[in-house]
Amino acid sequence: RKEVEQDPGPFNVPEGATVAFNCTYSNSASQSFFWYRQDCRKEPKLLMSVYSSGNEDGRFTAQLNRASQYISLLIRDSKLSDSATYLCVVKRRSQFYFGTGTSLTVIP
Amino acid sequence: DAGVIQSPRHEVTEMGQEVTLRCKPISGHDYLFWYRQTMMRGLELLIYFNNNVPIDDSGMPEDRFSAKMPNASFSTLKIQPSEPRDSAVYFCASSSHGQGGANVLTFGAGSRLTVL
Numbered sequence: 447r448k449e450v451e452q453d454p455g456p457f458n459v460p461e462g463a464t465v466a467f468n469c470t471y472s473n474s475a476s477q478s479f480f481w482y483r484q485d486c487r488k489e490p491k492l493l494m495s496v497y498s499s500g501n502e503d504g505r506f507t508a509q510l511n512r513a514s515q516y517i518s519l520l521i522r523d524s525k526l527s528d529s530a531t532y533l534c535v536v537k538r539r540s541q542f543y544f545g546t547g548t549s550l551t552v553i554p
Numbered sequence: 555d556a557g558v559i560q561s562p563r564h565e566v567t568e569m570g571q572e573v574t575l576r577c578k579p580i581s582g583h584d585y586l587f588w589y590r591q592t593m594m595r596g597l598e599l600l601i602y603f604n605n606n607v608p609i610d611d612s613g614m615p616e617d618r619f620s621a622k623m624p625n626a627s628f629s630t631l632k633i634q635p636s637e638p639r640d641s642a643v644y645f646c647a648s649s650s651h652g653q654g655g656a657n658v659l660t661f662g663a664g665s666r667l668t669v670l
Contacts (some may be wrong), residue, residue: 478657489645489661490597510630533597535659540585540651542659546596 447472452534452545460553463524467548468515469534479510479538481519483530484547489534493519524552556580558662560646566668572634575665576645577626587659588621588631597645603629604647636669643667 452469459465471479479496494501496508496517507520517534529552534545559578567573578601579586587602592659601611606623614621618637647661 480658489664491661492658495658537657539597540602540609542587542649544597 448545449473449538449543450534450536450545452548454546454548456549458551458553459496459524461524461526463552464520464522464523465550466499467519467532467534467550469519469545470542471517471534471536472541473536473538474512474515476515476536476538476543479517480535480536480537481517482533482544484533488537490544491508493532517537521550526552526554530550544554558648558660560644560662560665562665563663564666564668566670567636568636568670569637572632573636573640573667573669574643575631575646577629577631577662578658579629579636579646579648580619581627581649583648583650583660584626585649585651586629587647587649588629588640589661591645591664592642594662600631600644602606619629635665636667638669641668 450471481493483493484490494503496510498510500509505522509518512534531547531549533547536543561576584605588600589597591597600613601621603623633665643664643666645661645664647659649659
């Protein structure tokens with residue numbers, strides 16, 4: 447079983463839409479959680495860390511449910527510039543485990 | 555901070571040639587990771603180091619791959635001999651896990667390898 451599972455999409459949404467990505471992880475001992483963003487032909491970059499209490503950064507909201515081993519990312523008021531692949535990342539001990547990524551295209 | 559620096563950014567070589575990829579981690583980071591990314595397999599961890607010591611190399615595909623970290627500011631990933639199936643983007647990333655560390659993984663821009 448994979449450490450981190452994501453719906454690969456693709457998600458094609460109009461500008462201004464709200465879109466949600468989900469991710470599950472298999473090991474309950476996982477300690478830290480993140481969403482990364484990867485643009486085409488670029489490196490992954492940290493979008494935000496994810497905390498049990500939930501956290502928000504502008505139009506982006508991340509949630510963690512430890513009981514269900516489930517992580518989510520909500521993007522409100524989508525912009526064209528949000529088009530990218532979003533990677534769910536889980537850290538356990540020293541290692542980072544990546545989902546395969548969810549592709550988002552925001553359409554004018 | 556200059557971030558994680560990788561070289562070369564692009565490498566095109568012929569099958570059988572030796573390839574050396576280089577990485578300079580962020581100063582003060584005690585962990586360094588080498589990843590490979592392809593469309594088919596996504597992002598795969600090859601090997602990681604802690605304080606210059608290799609901790610887990612189980613992701614290294616075969617003996618043709620080797621990695622070293624002679625000091626805290628430099629690491630290499632070598633492929634000898636290279637094969638067309640090694641064509642991929644190779645990312646180096648570093649992080650700091652100690653007390654006060656950001657606990658976040660920062661990637662270099664990657665080295666895009668094409669083996670003909």
